[in-house]
Amino acid sequence: MKGVILILLCMLVASCRMRPVSSGLEETLSQAGSNRDELFRVLAHYEKEGDSLKLRAAQFLLENMAGKAYATGRVVDEYCAFMDSVFRTGHKSEEELPSIYEQYEKQARYLKEEPVIALDARTLTADYLIRNIDEAFAVWDRPWNRHLSFNEFCEWILPYRVSGEVPEEWRTLYRERFEPLLQSDTIRTARQACTVINNELIKYSICIPEKSVLPVTLPPHLLMNIKFGLCGDYANLAMFAMRAAGIPVGIEIVPYWGRGNGRHTFNVVYDSDSTFHDFSGAEQNPDEHLIRFRHEMPKVYRQTFGKQPSSLAMQCGDEDIPDFFKNPCLEDVTGNYPFIEARDITVPVEGHSDRKFAYLCVYHPTQWIPVAWGRRMLPIS
Numbered sequence: 001m002k003g004v005i006l007i008l009l010c011m012l013v014a015s016c017r018m019r020p021v022s023s024g025l026e027e028t029l030s031q032a033g034s035n036r037d038e039l040f041r042v043l044a045h046y047e048k049e050g051d052s053l054k055l056r057a058a059q060f061l062l063e064n065m066a067g068k069a070y071a072t073g074r075v076v077d078e079y080c081a082f083m084d085s086v087f088r089t090g091h092k093s094e095e096e097l098p099s100i101y102e103q104y105e106k107q108a109r110y111l112k113e114e115p116v117i118a119l120d121a122r123t124l125t126a127d128y129l130i131r132n133i134d135e136a137f138a139v140w141d142r143p144w145n146r147h148l149s150f151n152e153f154c155e156w157i158l159p160y161r162v163s164g165e166v167p168e169e170w171r172t173l174y175r176e177r178f179e180p181l182l183q184s185d186t187i188r189t190a191r192q193a194c195t196v197i198n199n200e201l202i203k204y205s206i207c208i209p210e211k212s213v214l215p216v217t218l219p220p221h222l223l224m225n226i227k228f229g230l231c232g233d234y235a236n237l238a239m240f241a242m243r244a245a246g247i248p249v250g251i252e253i254v255p256y257w258g259r260g261n262g263r264h265t266f267n268v269v270y271d272s273d274s275t276f277h278d279f280s281g282a283e284q285n286p287d288e289h290l291i292r293f294r295h296e297m298p299k300v301y302r303q304t305f306g307k308q309p310s311s312l313a314m315q316c317g318d319e320d321i322p323d324f325f326k327n328p329c330l331e332d333v334t335g336n337y338p339f340i341e342a343r344d345i346t347v348p349v350e351g352h353s354d355r356k357f358a359y360l361c362v363y364h365p366t367q368w369i370p371v372a373w374g375r376r377m378l379p380i381s
Helices: 002-016 023-049 052-063 074-087 094-107 126-138 150-156 171-182 190-201 231-244
Strands: 069-072 116-119 249-254 264-270 276-279 301-303 330-332 357-364 367-375
Touching: 023 052, 023 126, 052 126, 052 150, 069 074, 074 094, 126 171, 150 249, 171 190, 171 231, 190 231, 190 264, 190 276, 231 249, 231 264
Parallel strands: none
Antiparallel strands: 069 116, 249 264, 249 301, 264 276, 301 330, 357 367
């Protein structure tokens, strides 16, 4: 198998006249199986067109595709069909949610089946990726995103997915719905554009249950009609709506509250003056959201598409680490929020251990929840 991959990589370098293939691309190709030809076709398409910038964008997506996946199968299809029917029947209240979930559990035929985990590298087609790249470039050079460098464009506009949803061609659907709101010549900055679209999203019903009956990420077409969902669902809705119009918006996470149970997911807009402003999709506009929780947040992480060299997952080697930090696409952005008043500290760790990393945890009634990590200063032997 390694020999086959090496031959394919050599063919790629020769045909596309590119720099040596990156380790990220090699990892993606190793996961792609029989889908490798589709991924090569994306690169060959832009090489043939002579569009070096789109070729670099395609490389970015493929180099960071490894490990990205989504849940599918009959249990997911059935759940999404049920949610779609519920979302299309008008406003829902929190009092209705238990009966709605009970109805689903009673009528579901496949609820006990395990979802099928499908890797992006094994399933995405060249046509899908090419259309995503072309549509992302089509909304670049708007007044509210001209401050983006190419690398920033790749992170803030280009990605074909925002979370673990089933991949769909969502850009046209959302652009046609929300971009007409941005026709005014007075809208010049990312924050202004974000506020205009979020004001439209605020008209949506906000109803947040304690948990979902089936822990799968809702696909883009379902979110267009959302009536209730987790904070992450509304954050994803805002991401699709904003990025389809070329507004640089991301998702950030509080891994666990400092003085309360649970975690939190919200949005951030990267403004035209290179500042970051938190907001809550469909709920609160920039700078109106996190300030309410300033004494409850121990750490904040940004979910990125590209792998972050500074993430623990990229530094831990073979050492076992907490599940939250196994995601290599996490960037610590706590420093962007001065009101958290975070600071670096040194903590003595007693006892002998070969572990290279230690963790800052917050209290949970049944366990300690890691929210930050640090490198241990091992004694010199």
